[in-house]
Amino acid sequence: MLANRKLILAHFWFAFALFGVALTLGAWQMFIRSPIGTWLSNPELYYRSLTAHGTVMGYVFPTLVAMGFGYAISESALEQRLVGVRWAWTGFWLIVVGSVMAVIPIALGRASVLYTFYPPLIGNVFYYLGVVLVVVGSWIWVALMSINLRVWRRAHPGAPVPLAMFANVAGSYLWAWTAVGAALELLLQIIPVAAGLKNTIDAGLARIFFSWTLHAIVYFWLMPTYIAYYTIVPRAIGGRVYSDTMARISFILFLVVAMPIGMHHTFADPQVGAGFKFIHSAFTALVALPTLLTVFTICASVEIAARLRGGRGLFGWIRALPWDNPMMLALAFSFVMLGFGGAGGLINMSYQLDASIHNTQWITGHFHLIFGGAIVIIYFAIAYDLWPHLTGRELIDMRLIRTQLWLWFIGMIVTTFPWHWVGILGMPRRMAYFDFGDPAIAPQALSVILSVIGGFILLTSGILFLVILARGMRAPQADAGAYRFALAVHQPTIVPVALNTHALWVALMIVLTITNYGYPILNLATSAGTSVPAVYVGAQ
Amino acid sequence: MSTRDLFTFRNRHFTIGVGITAAILIVTAVAGFVVLPFAQPWARFTSIWDAICSAAGVPQRTTSVAAQAQDKRLSEVVLTSRTLSRPSQEAIGRGATLAQRCAICHGPTGISRADSPNLAGQYAAVIYKELHDFRSGARSNAVMSPFAVNLTDDEIADLSNYYAYLPRPPAYHPTPLLPKPNIVIYGAPLRGIAPCGACHGSLDNKTGSPWLEGQSEAYMKAQLQAFASDERRNDISQQMRNIARALTPQEIEAAAAYYASQPPDVVKAVD
Known part of the structure; x- marks a missing residue:
């Protein structure tokens, strides 16, 4: 029962079109700084491209996917028409305008500051305003998700909120609060300097504000994927969710512990006290918990499907799974990448281990494996699953879909494994080129070439993805029926209020943010002499 | 159940949720602010409070080590977006008059014949900074320093704007263009x-x-x-x-x- 198909399709198409552009830039970046490309005589072009790649892939693409998917969940899981459709379109257009506004200064070379902003580098003010518009547009979505749930609750007092919507709203609250860090950095610090009202900036404080956003944003990117794990995969492969309660607890845990952990990005920053670094490190370790719970629950749910299909034995059931089903394939690939990426993440969050890979290509490899791999491959699966319901047409070529998913998986492994390796060898991140002729790093050339090949496999897969979706717009019409979510083994009839509402967990999230960020921010904000002169990009 | 029933210790979920969170926070805080600072071999804290302040990142000044005296002058030039913006024609004219004393080395049109820098068309910010540095002593040169030492801030700005205003020297160098190293x-x-x-x-x-x-x-x-x-x-x-x-x-x-x-x-x- 998707009434606002155009709205959802608009979000998805704009997201995927920008994704295609950013993916192409990414492949070019890998090529140009590898031993097979000639050195780029103007490194600024590399940083320009890197800024565009990061801004699109970090801010615009996942936000739009989460929004489009969120609207679809709201309409189908709650079985009620979306309230506030006009506002939803307003949010969408704000994001479109914001994206264009941000991309123009980047293309002109006036905002090559990377998507992480890196003050005291200061780019053109319109770049930052564009990012702000994107965030404001997404906040409209947050409000709409909350309002739609409230409308549903009024009509269904005391009833358990469908899991998909419960998780979706948890994700939206997480985003609303985590975006506040970057918003404070932009509004209080960067934009006044970019607009020429100030000439100095406290770069250390800005980094703390950004770390507030930077880690929990990853869990916001992750939310659609986890929602799909729990509520789409079991249905698509003919199983049931092993435990609805476990699912709710996982999402609640993400809400509480995804936020107060961002300072593990600032382990090498001298302006942060070691005590706070330790607390953030410990809480980062905790965030592995909901992921482990999820892996357990989903493996159990998948086993249910396999046994329903006649699977036998301790591991023999694995063969009985529907491996030709794209959703099954995507889930398996996603778990493999999540496993490796998660293991790497445990190294990043440990203060001592981090020292050996901090600011190296290991980090780039890590977040591409987790986000580009484990998360985005499920975005593809979500799009494939929703497409027939959005277009009213069938996706016919399952083989092509499987090929696309295989290519993405292979491409991501081939790209990121050598990246991790050269990171351990000490190759720094964010370099426009390397002198592979020097004996010191000549042995790394082979690994870098391998990852370039992976990059082009990814590009091929990305193009295939867009082709499949475009062909799906012109396929023969077919009624896909109502869009449904997976049922649990024990469908909830009564859910305790704590697991049916978000208030307690949002409160804990805010309290932990205050305990873990309050003093460091206050300390830096009130210390004199912590600001440095701004460095304006492209200024003369 | 309303939210009033949620935020009460009678609600098991509330008690457990808040309790576990608070316990983790307290344990990690004690470890991070007290136990670990004292576990460092170099730790010389006078009290627990001292250790906590250190781990929290409170800026501390150690009085035992005197700040190293800076014997050499460093550049103190501050350039803001308004420092050299939109020079008036009069300012450029004043700069031209002042520049007559520079002509002996830098050429009457800002093009040197004495292995001194060509200043015609140089960025205003560059000339502004170098003149300030010569005046303050951050940069010194037997010929240049005496010229700069008596210039006022306005005179430096006028000179910078004048030279930036001049056309860049034409391509007169006889050497063939070398490939880019x-x-x-x-x-x-x-x-x-x-x-x-x-x-x-x-x-x-x-x-x-x-x-x-x-x-x-x-x-x-x-x-x-x-x-x-x-x-x-x-x-x-x-x-x-x-x-x-x-x-x-x-x-x-x-x-x-x-x-x-x-x-x-x-x-x-x-x-």
Whole structure:
């Protein structure tokens, strides 16, 4: 029962079109700084491209996917028409305008500051305003998700909120609060300097504000994927969710512990006290918990499907799974990448281990494996699953879909494994080129070439993805029926209020943010002499 | 159940949720602020409060170590977006009058015939900074320093605007155009040297960096050597000194010869 198909399709198409552009830039970046490309005589072009790649892939693409998917969940899981459709379109257009506004200064070379902003580098003010518009547009979505749930609750007092919507709203609250860090950095610090009202900036404080956003944003990117794990995969492969309660607890845990952990990005920053670094490190370790719970629950749910299909034995059931089903394939690939990426993440969050890979290509490899791999491959699966319901047409070529998913998986492994390796060898991140002729790093050339090949496999897969979706717009019409979510083994009839509402967990999230960020921010904000002169990009 | 029933210790979920969160926070805080600071072999804390403040990152000044006295002057130039904005015609005229005393070395039209820098068309910010540094002593030169020492702030701004206003020298250098050396275009990534062209033209220009095309080869070489030997110290955060120290003599020759052979009219116009 998707009434606002155009709205959802608009979000998805704009997201995927920008994704295609950013993916192409990414492949070019890998090529140009590898031993097979000639050195780029103007490194600024590399940083320009890197800024565009990061801004699109970090801010615009996942936000739009989460929004489009969120609207679809709201309409189908709650079985009620979306309230506030006009506002939803307003949010969408704000994001479109914001994206264009941000991309123009980047293309002109006036905002090559990377998507992480890196003050005291200061780019053109319109770049930052564009990012702000994107965030404001997404906040409209947050409000709409909350309002739609409230409308549903009024009509269904005391009833358990469908899991998909419960998780979706948890994700939206997480985003609303985590975006506040970057918003404070932009509004209080960067934009006044970019607009020429100030000439100095406290770069250390800005980094703390950004770390507030930077880690929990990853869990916001992750939310659609986890929602799909729990509520789409079991249905698509003919199983049931092993435990609805476990699912709710996982999402609640993400809400509480995804936020107060961002300072593990600032382990090498001298302006942060070691005590706070330790607390953030410990809480980062905790965030592995909901992921482990999820892996357990989903493996159990998948086993249910396999046994329903006649699977036998301790591991023999694995063969009985529907491996030709794209959703099954995507889930398996996603778990493999999540496993490796998660293991790497445990190294990043440990203060001592981090020292050996901090600011190296290991980090780039890590977040591409987790986000580009484990998360985005499920975005593809979500799009494939929703497409027939959005277009009213069938996706016919399952083989092509499987090929696309295989290519993405292979491409991501081939790209990121050598990246991790050269990171351990000490190759720094964010370099426009390397002198592979020097004996010191000549042995790394082979690994870098391998990852370039992976990059082009990814590009091929990305193009295939867009082709499949475009062909799906012109396929023969077919009624896909109502869009449904997976049922649990024990469908909830009564859910305790704590697991049916978000208030307690949002409160804990805010309290932990205050305990873990309050003093460091206050300390830096009130210390004199912590600001440095701004460095304006492209200024003369 | 309403939210009133949620936020109460009678609600098991509330008690457990808040309890576990608080317990983890307290345990990690005790470990991070008390146990671990004292576990450091170098720890010399006078009290627990001292350890907590240290772990929290409270800025501390140790009185036992005196701050190192700075015997050499550093550049103190502050350039804001309003410092040199929109010079009036009168200001440029005043600059022209003042510039007559510079003509003996820098040429009556800002084009030198004495291995001094050509100033015609140089960025205003560059001249502004160098004159300030000569005046303050951050940069010194037997000929130049006495000229700068009596200039006022306004006179420095007028001179900067006047020279920036002059047309750049025409391409008169007889040497054939040399190919771009690697050091100018790529730098040396493994020695941490950024390309010369990333700040000084050919690729990009950064605020405060002069364009170098058509400048005297002998002058540029001498300046690079002065940076390398720490004789010249008015670069911000040692950026030129760090580069010059890492350059080989051949690279210094190549960069100076290349920029000297380039016609100034190819300077990338970014202003």
